[in-house]
Amino acid sequence: MEKVYSHPKSLRNVSTHYCPGCGHSTAHRLIAEIIDELDIRERIIAIAPVGCAVVAYDYWDFDCSEAAHGRTLAVATAIKRLRPENIVFTYQGDGDLAAIGTNETIHAANRGENLTVVFINNAVYGMTGGQMAPTTLLGQKTATTPFGREARLQGYPLKISELLAQLEGVKYVERVSLQSPAEILKAKRAIKEAFKNQIYGVGFSLVEILSPCPTYWSKSPKESLDWICNVMSKEFPLGRIK
């Protein structure tokens, strides 16, 4: 009988530290599957963020670098410029990409660096204990917005993907979600496109993934998926942005 599903070669066979229901494990696996399918594992150089996915290199089985919080795309820029034959991608959370690293993000995008960016938006800082992220929804309670995010005090959820799509250097932006098996398959197709773009030299490609954080949303894993579907994706509409 033909074997149609197995553990991806690019994913180490180890248990992760992620909480039950967290989206990171799913996103890691999608990336590993895509890298296997495109047969680019030996060309990959990944840049792991600071945040919950800080030890992504313990789970992926290819070359990885860390980067200081937010400086992920600066590190990636240098590596890709020096080694254009390699496939370089960053994996960044909302704090890393859209708060402390906004400058690096906008300028790497504006330079049109031929990079692939996987952007995990879970509307909260997970690793540090559930503080407000730039993408936290209005009314959402976090450790630093105990009464809910209020526009008057904390501003609005930052739609960085829509912002980046305005830049000429940016070639592909899509927002996807991990809320259901069907959406996960769509997410995989989008991430694959972002990798293919780099292989074909198309340019800066970013996929934003709405990803559940049951722990700091104070929800069960099932409730978290429903919340993405019913609430979060209303603020951050799914689909191709550019």
Place this chain on the structure above:
Amino acid sequence: MFLLAFCQRDFVTTRVFMNKRILITGNEAIAEGAIQAGCRFYAGYPITPQNELTAYMAQHMTGAGRVFIQAESELAAINMVFGAAAAGVRAMTSSSSPGISLKQEGISYIAGAELPAVIVNIMRGGPGLGNIMPSQSDYFQATRGGGHGDYHTLVFAPSSVQEAYDLMFLSFDLADKYRSPVIILGDGMLGQMMEPIITKNSKRKTQSYKKSWALTGCKGRRPNVVKSFYLKEGDLEDFNIKLQKKYKAIQQKEERCEKFFIDDAKIILVAYGSMARIAKQAVSKLREEGKKIGLIRPISLWPFPQEIFRRIASSPRCKTFLVIEMSYGQMVEDVRLALNCKAPVEFLGRGGGGIPNEKEIVEKVRSLLH
């Protein structure tokens, strides 16, 4: 000439400049030295008084395999250097005092990930935005690590344009050898002034180090990871012990200084960088008058050249040391530590762009002789 015009710019530089006597600014000499030493990546952000260095790199880092990027900030620049070093190439950035403060986070990460890199600080007056006059007030920041964590960087302080050029070869070699950041600590005076230098033969081989840890894609080997993060209990302590062993080895092998008339000197001046040139003038003037004055010029600021001070301190003839700085007293602490109270240490310093001049030094020495 016709042929040359068709050659790439840095190729022209290589051919025309080799073993030639050229007139060049300190900033440009550092850039040219770096290129000849095999620097393949430069990222920088404009700040005075080091802008000629970045501009020179923009013009000459154009050959195959070389990358120049004007970064969006000093933070981005130093982290680009982190990435370039992780990819296994010789990488460098430069800035001046306020910009170097911004780079400290990145320098700490480079030290923590044991990556080789060269960082040039053409110091200006501080604190804060300060001014653009030459200064030596970043000595503490450079020699004590500067960023967070228990680490050191090698620090070299050139006092002439030629020495600035020459030290680039050594700096890239030692950065690779020890897998450590190396800082070139100059000041606005050194960066801006023009002096004739003799360039090196391009055939001179820079030492090459095998970088099996570099990120190149895991073809034919197990994956490499570049990181400074050690979460498991005990792992970070073990890593720090390893770093400390490395620093001990550096301290034993890499002390460098220039000695000028110290054998019979009653008063020994201690100064580095541009300041040492003025101090040297004062020594020459006083020697003409028959006064027994000498100078120690530390070239490596970290490791600080302790050996020479210890040797003098343990000799029967007790000497007085006069430390002269373009600051209100930073290196003087290292001199005191090296002498360990075995000889008197005096200090003369000015800051905020003020520079102790020859007359002030001579007067200070005369007051000590009386």
